[in-house]
Amino acid sequence: MTDIIKTEKLTIGYNGKPLIKDINIAIKKGEIITIIGPNGAGKSTLLKNLARQLDPIEGSVYLEDFKVSEMSGSELSKKVAILFTDRIKGEMMNCYDVVATGRYPYTGYFGLLSAKDKEIVENTMKLVKVEELREKDFKKISDGQRQRIMLARALCQEPEIVLLDEPTSFLDIRHKLEFLSILEKMKEDKKLTVIMSVHELDIAQKISDRILCLKGDTVDKFGTPEEVFTEEYIRNLFDVAEDINKYAEKKNIKLF
Amino acid sequence: MGKKRTLRYIIAFAVLVLGICVFFVLNVCIGSVKISIKDVLAALSGRTLDETINTIIWNIRLPRTVAVFILGGALALSGYLLQTFFHNPIAGPFVLGISSGAKMCVALAMVFLLSRSLKASSITLIMAAFVGAMLCMGFVLLMTRRIDSMARLIVCGVMIGYICSAITELVVTFASDADIVNLHNWSRGSFSGMTWDNVKVMAVVIAVSFILVFLLSKPLDAYNLGESFAKGMGVNVKVLRVFIVLLSSLLSACIVAFAGPISFVGIAAPHLIKKLFNSSKPLLLIPASFLGGSLFCLFCDLLARNLFAPTELNISTVTAVFGAPIVIIILLNRKERGQS
Numbered sequence: 242m243t244d245i246i247k248t249e250k251l252t253i254g255y256n257g258k259p260l261i262k263d264i265n266i267a268i269k270k271g272e273i274i275t276i277i278g279p280n281g282a283g284k285s286t287l288l289k290n291l292a293r294q295l296d297p298i299e300g301s302v303y304l305e306d307f308k309v310s311e312m313s314g315s316e317l318s319k320k321v322a323i324l325f326t327d328r329i330k331g332e333m334m335n336c337y338d339v340v341a342t343g344r345y346p347y348t349g350y351f352g353l354l355s356a357k358d359k360e361i362v363e364n365t366m367k368l369v370k371v372e373e374l375r376e377k378d379f380k381k382i383s384d385g386q387r388q389r390i391m392l393a394r395a396l397c398q399e400p401e402i403v404l405l406d407e408p409t410s411f412l413d414i415r416h417k418l419e420f421l422s423i424l425e426k427m428k429e430d431k432k433l434t435v436i437m438s439v440h441e442l443d444i445a446q447k448i449s450d451r452i453l454c455l456k457g458d459t460v461d462k463f464g465t466p467e468e469v470f471t472e473e474y475i476r477n478l479f480d481v482a483e484d485i486n487k488y489a490e491k492k493n494i495k496l497f
Numbered sequence: 498m499g500k501k502r503t504l505r506y507i508i509a510f511a512v513l514v515l516g517i518c519v520f521f522v523l524n525v526c527i528g529s530v531k532i533s534i535k536d537v538l539a540a541l542s543g544r545t546l547d548e549t550i551n552t553i554i555w556n557i558r559l560p561r562t563v564a565v566f567i568l569g570g571a572l573a574l575s576g577y578l579l580q581t582f583f584h585n586p587i588a589g590p591f592v593l594g595i596s597s598g599a600k601m602c603v604a605l606a607m608v609f610l611l612s613r614s615l616k617a618s619s620i621t622l623i624m625a626a627f628v629g630a631m632l633c634m635g636f637v638l639l640m641t642r643r644i645d646s647m648a649r650l651i652v653c654g655v656m657i658g659y660i661c662s663a664i665t666e667l668v669v670t671f672a673s674d675a676d677i678v679n680l681h682n683w684s685r686g687s688f689s690g691m692t693w694d695n696v697k698v699m700a701v702v703i704a705v706s707f708i709l710v711f712l713l714s715k716p717l718d719a720y721n722l723g724e725s726f727a728k729g730m731g732v733n734v735k736v737l738r739v740f741i742v743l744l745s746s747l748l749s750a751c752i753v754a755f756a757g758p759i760s761f762v763g764i765a766a767p768h769l770i771k772k773l774f775n776s777s778k779p780l781l782l783i784p785a786s787f788l789g790g791s792l793f794c795l796f797c798d799l800l801a802r803n804l805f806a807p808t809e810l811n812i813s814t815v816t817a818v819f820g821a822p823i824v825i826i827i828l829l830n831r832k833e834r835g836q837s
Contacts, residue, residue, distance in 0.1 A: 249510055314731030323729045330723040333777045345719055351780055352715035357814050398730075484577040 243305070245434050246291065250300035254491040259298055260286055261456050270401070271432040273424065275445040277481050278455030285325070287455070288404050291436065292323045294379055304402075318346040321397075322400035324391050324408055336374040336382065336390050343397025350416065358400035362397055369423055372467045384411040392420065396427065399424065401453040403427075404436035409444060412455060417441075421448050442497035446470050454478055470497055509773050513788040517566065520795035525554060525564040527799065529806050564691040564699065564734020566791045568752050569762060571703045573770075573790025574710060575748035577782060581717055582741045585647045586827050589763035590749035593650075595633045595658030599750050600684060601661040601668075602629030607680060608672045619698040619754065623675075625780060626750035630683035633657055634746050686757040686813040688798050693804045695755055702751050706744050706786060713740060721777055723797035760813045761820025766790040768823055793819070
């Protein structure tokens, strides 16, 4: 099977200062990839580069053999949806309106929703189980609800790849599980490719096909959960010092 | 649900159009000389024998009222664009100093031309105002790189406004006596002395700008959500921003060139319209804000002309009385939300 997204000699960072150098990864259609690494390792930066929200310092991102930097905005937005940590600034929108903005790349010149668009919005809201929020003011719902609405919005875009930046951080355990189950269902049903950064290592271990570990200025490891999740490797990745490790053992806190 | 919304929009538009019609007629009828609707209709159809009434209506009131309609709409529209651009409900051409910048350049151009006993044409004045508006806009944009707090940006904008006004005052003070009266009135904002030639030029410039803004309503909708969302949906944000800056500057410039700086309409009208429609869809808000601004200005100009007749108030005096409280309300509401 061909790679849906890959990078070649990708160097990323801000204002010309490299943060991560020489990233060469290839991801297959329908894989769930999680990105882990210590704070400030560049997880969000990598996601932003994959989504073309930031331009790479060197190298390129390819989407099914097309250079992302050369694609038109609307082409790209039909293939890649994002769920980053930015808050929606729109005012006076109910949840339905927010979900419907996901149809943007498909609507006509004035952005009016067709019958088909409306049907897709309905179905997605059902899938993500947010129908009852339809009329609620988007600014007045809880963090968990907001995140599910944002997921519905991203899925409405009918993407082949969805990029998520710490999507589960604000969710309680039930909503976390619901959120992840939807992503897995989309993977099974529609061969959706999922690339997301997470802080919860247990989630990374259980849901991922492969895990991308960032440390220092390189991709430290890119492999299956079995390859990545050894006590020793994780301790190294996060620089867990000996005394902290002893403390964790004493309190019986598992790293993952 | 969908039907209820549509009904609300239709009613809101009907109210706006009706209000504009009513105030348009009132503006034509009421003045230092009161003219009955019958006489107005007679004058319009060219059946009047009374030359005075004919002149008052055709040469004074009608061009002025049409100009108020066009410029009021343009004010609201440029305010709406700036609010969208900065994601800030109290941004507007006046508070960001853009009007004052335009005013300064127009005053300089006027005095320069008058000193060579040339009369400035409408187009020249618009060009001068556009240069001034772009200068101030450029300055504000430079500051946004260093300032991320919206409140501080507004304060800086107000300061730019003061600097530009000071320079304008200086120029006006040293202009020759005959020019001063004219310049002085204009530099405080007034719709008086509009001619049909003025109206023609502003109608063309503002109609073109309006159509361009309306064509941008889809990307503006995406931009409303925030920049990363707009990018994620395939909008070329850089190009869009350039368009917003150019169009809002052109609209502000056109207003200043003809009527001087007018405060608060750009903030108050779009805000009230958003509340009336309970929506943030540019597709609705662009035409609705235009109509709202027109209505607001027709109302304010009626008061400005007649409240202390025969003395005419500056239009900004009236718009500030109604507009400034709205800004305060917006600020109070924002704080509430921040606390909750």
